[in-house]
Amino acid sequence: MSDSEESVAGETPTSDPEPIEDAESEANQIRERATDSERRRESRAVANARFEALGAMDGRLSLTANTVIFGATQVGTLIGRDNYGGGSGAGFERSGRVEPHKLHDLEQIFAPPPKFEQLCDRLGTQSVLLLRAPKGWGRTATALRALSRQCAGGVHKLSPDAELRSLDIEFDRCTGYLFDTPHSQQLRTLSEFHLEELGRRLVEVESRLIVVVDDQAELSPDAGPFVLEVGDPADVQAILRKHLLHQLAEDDLSVLSRLEVTTLLSMVEEHRPSAHELVNLAARLVDVAAGRIDIAEVAGRYAAAEDNRFREWFDALDSNTRPFAIALAVFNNMPLHIVSEAGRALARSIVDAEALDGDARSGQTVFGVRSTELLSRAQAQSYRSHEDTLYGRITVDAVRFVDERFPQRLLEYAWQEYSAAHELVRDWLRELGGADDLRVSTRAGVAVGLLSTFEFEYVRRLVIEPWADSGRQHDQYAAIGALQFSSLQPELAPLVADMLEAWVQPTQPMARRVTATAALGSTVGQLMPDRALRLLRRSARSTDADLRDAVCYSMIELFSSRELDVCVLRDLRRWTVSRRRGVRYTGFLCILQLSFDLVVETVGSVLPWPRLVWLADQSSEHRDHIVVLFARLMQAPYYPPAAFAEIKRWVHVAERDPQFRGPLGRLLVDLETADQNNGIVPYHLSEWAGEDGGPRAAVDELLEMLDAKQGV
Template structure:
């Protein structure tokens, strides 16, 4: 079970409220501190690695259930998102670009006339998603006033202007956003100040009111619209009012839903309005343009990108500027989220955005729960004397995700009980999580105390997913500012008394290394010789995960640690026994990594070394032999599959090396029993799979070079019990026949 180290009572209910004593600092309620420490056992390295693979965010994913290591191995991609999302592209120095979004800014909704020529310019590049627009035109013609509902930055303002333009209602007067529902009719009065020079006597007037302010107790009612329609009819005018999806409307008000066109259609329309058909087609085929469209940008950004592409076609801007526009606009959006005042983005919404960055593509309910936990910490940062207040109800899921430019979807989530289907929330642009965390950590240092307290609480959570995402979040912070992340978060975890916290430090360092954070191997090298034995433990665990990139150095460090462990004065204590197991598990993971061939060669070369080093090699090999595909009890043994692949490829180094390690382990008094148990499991797996049987039948003859070896294996195959204590499996007799008599 991946969460096997979870003590009773941990999990969501164990998370203390902000201001309370953290679980690691509190005295246990039902026993001494020593008893609590006894219950805190380290999670098996193999299970911990599986949790890290299962629960890492999509921007740091290694292949599903694949092995850690860099580069490409055996056709599998290892590392972090192929280097496409992370690295210097996103995590380097921030460069914020300020782009103009012509014709699409809601700031333009302050009072003032929008001239006819502006409407004609917008009409030249206006497209719709379907034929419903014509129906909206007729509805506006009939009712005089139309409420158009849509999310921000979906082109709803441009759509409103185009509805008025289609009716010939020019010029259009944009009304002040402070207009209230009750004062709506009073706004629709003819102007008599002599400034209406752009209107002919036979032309209707248009009114536009963007983002009508509504709230409970001040809803938009049918009576408001009827009064407005009467005033509009008196002066032969039309009005379109835009509102958001959560506007407060009475039941008898039926807004028209605005369905925006695709970004590709909008971009194509803007390019055709600016360039020739041939040039527009060429621009749409550029790789940077396809990459831009892949990231789901808002229509205001699409319009600005079209403007930039037009300048690029004219030779006024460079290809680098085109390539950088997408990331620049994302950085601008993130900066807007955290620089706007509370009336635009509430502190609770900012906490949710940070939680979504940490739990991107994770369960929505979990993200919302832990976002509220962070909200409590942020409130205390603003006012230490304030009791954190978290509204229980009233949060609109759609509004939250719309603000975050995110979406919900159903997908499987790995758990210690197997995969389960959950509702997840993910950013539309997968780069957003990395950019957001960087912005919060470096652009808003005042948020650090709350963020650190939140991360420490996550590290103590009973759910593997939560702990892994705490580690991945700190990995991003390390890539941005390694000294601060080390001092404030990772080192306190690494020197903590609980194995759980130290494991989060291991995962944070591992993921930080995978996204290109410099100097992680140097940190591990230093910790592997540190006086603090807890740092020693963290270094050994991390070597097992990043070691495939530098197997020779990792194995050398593990051997040095083994020698130091056995040379320590005095008798071995519990910690020494735990460290010995950790060292063996580290070798096991390295053997089952993309660097398996190099590790195998290294282990073989050390079999005649001192006893402690020999035990390390054989113990790691026997542990590796116990691992099966997908961790199934009688699944294909991974080492046997490796042997079969090497035999097919005529890789004599691997086949002979695996056979020799088997012979050494079976003949070593300290490893014979566990080796025979592992081999018996292989026989039971062969009883269920013909492919496994063939591979084992090819290996067994290589394990017999002396009479004692023959006697040992023949005795096992004659006497071993079947599954659940049944008689020996039939496959045992067939395998016995493959042994060469001695």
């Protein structure tokens, strides 16, 4: 098909339905809009926010990060908490001396974490250490192993009721002491003074003490010199191999290479269950190797038991923690202040609803629950992150679930099991969709999209369409985010496609048309590119600035999707020769925005390169399309100033990055050949070089390339 043919089925070329008296003014507006840095920044921010929101919500519902016990454990559960074996009284003592034979067995099956040697080195020079680690990391076994290696006189566990600040503990010579997870109040008041005094007493008897503390525990502000953050836990495969070797012959380890086992272990590694659970899994693999149980049964039990634990955990949450956990599911990995504010808003809605039902039991007070306690109950953790503000980047406390599968799983469970909460959660998310913060509105939209997979029609009418029709930008972004999950469901994808086709019709409200058009570049359109491009061409007929922007936004997103860039360029070739001026001019706008918006980092380059120039140098197919499109832009009435302004920007990049001159020169040679007005490219190059601060070095090299080509 030639470029001049109209390629959309059922569409007959006609004159423009919306003629514009001043075409030159329209072209100038398009040029200004295409090179608007604020528009480009916001477009990138919108795409990034949706990508991050989908990534934060994308969990896997297979394995667990919590403890599951299948019965009497045949392999010692040393790598998590204080369990050793399955028999009564077989574990490490609650307090007192740890039997030497148990320390010996620990040595045989212990898989050291990456920071183990650092821990041992610190213990050699420092008599007191606060080992900070999350529950299930393997912290007890790690501490015991380090102490037994350092202290020849054995290891003792201090009573949970011991008071370190009292300094009344009698320490034996050359002995290692473990104090496992003391009460939070004692940790908060265990100051540097107490720790130093404790350390001096231990040095006198050549002994060592490790205090194991939760990663969320609040410590005394001056305790920092005594704290060791544990880092990553031991490797999953190493833990399993150690435990299997303790029970099996070397030849029997082939069980680890069985396809069903490697599939199970790949999920275990991805979602990292607790150390205790890994030991239980090793025990089950011993049974698999011995033929006592099938691996499918192991995987099934594993998933079923974990699912039950998740339900019990969520159902047991109190009235403060449950709204916070739901908010965290929507805003996982976001600043604590955003999650907390959203959680409080949901809690207020719940209290109001219960008050109407005569069941107002808030229990909420301003200083009722400390953040560390809230995070612990919600199985979440805080970490230092950054936030981009209007005036620059700042450091913030962000929060996330310890288990990355929780966001999706929690929302799905709450929706399926608590129907009375549907209206509350739906209204809460709808309001958040209009938030001034782009991240908040996008996250709310993606969460609504997840819920729409359960009742698409209800959510569409009550939330998604009101967002789309509001005309407010962040509401529209929320609506687009909401369509992502439903478009991935085979049973819903056709409905979403038909809905968007209806929404882009000229008879629809403009706000709805803009929303649908912008959605066609996202996951929705990437799964049906031919249909998306056809619908975008329909929207491209309009001269409405917002609708044109939405078209270009979607074309850029499709272009950025793998293997769709050629399809986009091919369609733009058709658009730019359309008899409809709206389609033609929108095509020119898309070309300019593709060039202005998209960059690529190359090895050794000083600056990012315009992606169109880079692509033209990578592939003859891309090159042909890009040369044709820019040549048309250079020749179309009213558009040469925009085309040459963009080429000038390329030349200035080449001035600062000499490596870019070769790819740019090769493209300019082809553009000069394709342009009917020969000599126009060298003319402009010379003119730019003559300006104050002009790109003289780049122009000299580019002109040499053009001259060399003409001499061939």
